[in-house]
Amino acid sequence: MKIAVPDWQGRVSPVFDVAEQIVLVDLNDGGADPWPTERLGNAGLHDRARRLAELGVDVLVCGAISWPLEALLATSGIRVIPLVCGNVGEVVQAFRDGTINDGRYAMPGCCRRRRQGRNRRRGGDNSTFEEIS
Numbered sequence: 418m419k420i421a422v423p424d425w426q427g428r429v430s431p432v433f434d435v436a437e438q439i440v441l442v443d444l445n446d447g448g449a450d451p452w453p454t455e456r457l458g459n460a461g462l463h464d465r466a467r468r469l470a471e472l473g474v475d476v477l478v479c480g481a482i483s484w485p486l487e488a489l490l491a492t493s494g495i496r497v498i499p500l501v502c503g504n505v506g507e508v509v510q511a512f513r514d515g516t517i518n519d520g521r522y523a524m525p526g527c528c529r530r531r532r533q534g535r536n537r538r539r540g541g542d543n544s545t546f547e548e549i550s
Contacts, residue, residue, distance in 0.1 A: 418444045420512060421474045422505050424454065429502050431524075433479040434462065434486055441472060442509050450506065462486045466493055478512055480524055500524045 422429055423436030430436035437459075440452045455472060457465055466489035469477060477490060478498045487497050498517060501508055502524045511517045 418475045419473050420444065420476045420478055420509070421455075421469055421472070422478050422508060423457075423480070424505050427506075428504055429478070429480050429508055431480040431502070433477070433482040433499075434465075435459075436479075439469075440505055440509075441474070444513065452509075462489060466490050466495075469493070469495055476512070478508060478517065 420442050421439045422442070423433050424430060424438055424440045425436065436457060438454050438456050440454055442452050455468070457468065460468065462483070462485055465486060469490065470493040474495055476496045476498060478501050480500065480502055482497060482499050487499065490497050498512075501517065501522050503511075503522050508517070508522060511519065511522055
């Protein structure tokens with residue numbers, strides 16, 4: 418399994434849509450650090466999705482990501498774990514350990530469940546979110 422993590426100065430880049438590079442970790446070969454990086458520069462949404470697919474990425478662990486880019490990645494068969502923050506090495510280890518959903522990796526002010534489609538919006542000006550079982 419190959420995962421990609423957008424890197425900004427050793428931390429998960431806050432917004433994948435404009436991240437300049439990703440770290441690639443191939444867990445099938447042990448995923449030993451140092452990991453190769455791939456420059457994305459100012460590539461557009463379609464080019465980013467296409468490049469990750471070409472690189473054989475199975476999972477993207479990232480901070481914020483736009484809905485259109487997330488949909489493009491899903492269409493390419495790439496699973497997205499959004500709204501993650503922290504040191505890239507720690508985040509990769511948390512993915513390996515299955516603790517990536519631990520609250521310490523959640524972006525401040527973000528509620529991951531909203532992005533995972535388990536919530537729905539209820540009407541009214543003071544709309545709230547309600548968890549769906």
